[in-house]
Amino acid sequence: MLTIALPKGRLQKPALERFAAAGIVPDEEPGSSRKLIVPAGVSARFLVLKDGDVPLYVERGAADIGVCGLDQVLESAADLLSPIDFGFGRCRLSLAAPRDSRIARDALADAGELGRSLRIASKYPRLAAQFFARKGVPVDLVKLSGSVELAAVSGLADAIVDLVESGRTLEENGLIVVEDLHQITARLVVNRASYRLKLTTLLPLLDKLEAP
């Protein structure tokens, strides 16, 4: 039995299409009922969960493989294999700030002149902290769980680190991208022990998932 962690939201549909092309089709549409485990024939099943939880489920072996954005793979720092870049779910993890702010004008060049730590809001505290540590810019990080743009507009933070897809949400709220931290796409993640112990099942599946 192969257990697959499937993310709810924007990655679900393209992920299911790739699994269908590889011959794994859920018995019912995930999300059509309240079922959290959806069988796919006799040899596989899908766990339906938030994409941020996918790395943990796979790292700890509750699922053998899973689909999630590179943002979640990196933020979780989970100890996983990530053999396939699906190419869909393309976006960027970016630093964004109000259009007329000092950060937007001079990037981080004179962050020192603020006279205090830069206040940054993000759903990605680990990746944000890494980025500013590399730049040598002291920051005061605020971890939020949604509507991160609001933090920069309302004065909670000087700037935000968040996913940018089309850039429309930023634009409508008067924010612009200052710098990109990472290019993001959806990845297949695999548990380290499952990869070895279920290799004969997994290898043909990985080949099919890779070639759409």
Next chain:
Amino acid sequence: MLLPSTKAPPQGTQDLLFEAARRLRRCEATLAQLFEAAGFGEVIPPSIESADVFGPEAFRALDRSGHLLALRADFTAQVARIAATRLAGVSPLRLYYRGSVVREGAAESGIPRERLQAGCELVGAAGPEADAEILSLATRSLHALGLADTRVSVGTVGYFAALISASKAGERLTRALSDAIDRKDLPTLRGLCEKEVAPGKARDALLLLARPPRSQEDAQSLLQKAAQLAPSADALQAVERLAATLAQAKSLGAELEVDLGEVRGLGYYTGLVFNLYAAGAPRPVGGGGRYDTLLGRFGDPRPAVGFSLELDALVPLAAVC
């Protein structure tokens, strides 16, 4: 006396009571019996050491005279110290140990701070037959505990090290390449190679390292390819050594897999490196490798090879205990 601020043991540690304690002791006894029968003798190093014996992962404290001490973070370094000092010059040495190690790790990843281990070290033996002896003993320990569905994933850090030195990769690039290989992340590895590694044999060989593991029979073609792409004598030697070890370890059969992407491990490995997997455990249940330079740090440069088992993961899976 002050009231304790918490009623639980420190995060990442546990109390073992009654049946759990009995199971652990039975597993330890089974392993000790196997190790003794294989000619290994037990050593019990102290639970604190001078901090410089271990890496930065050790839990440290100053004693009253200002010496920086560390809780045992790794048995192998301690056994190397013993072998290089009190047992200097006695070769070969077959030593085993059991007990706990304490490491400050990422707590949220669920790896406990204090881990129970047992393991063996073979000191003063440099040949492929020594590598095979350790591989075989590690595999037999899993069988002795009654585990049926297991894998031994075998590679060499020598080949990767030779490719890095041939491609003149700096520290940052080396870390990025090693991370991509360790994650079997071929797309990222390909991107790094195309952008930052000069075209040539070393680059093609690096791309070989993210390939899936091969069974022992299928490994021949992979090793031949790796030998053809070897950019230096060191690289070729690493592949030939791995092939010789595999030939010696033939009796291990289907459980053994060759994975040239086994590049991770404690910093001191110099050749053979392997990980043990068992159905029911989400992480490796043990691992080991060759560390030919570690004893030199204590003034007695001798080759050595060994392995350790993660008893916290193995005891719940063990059938005999």
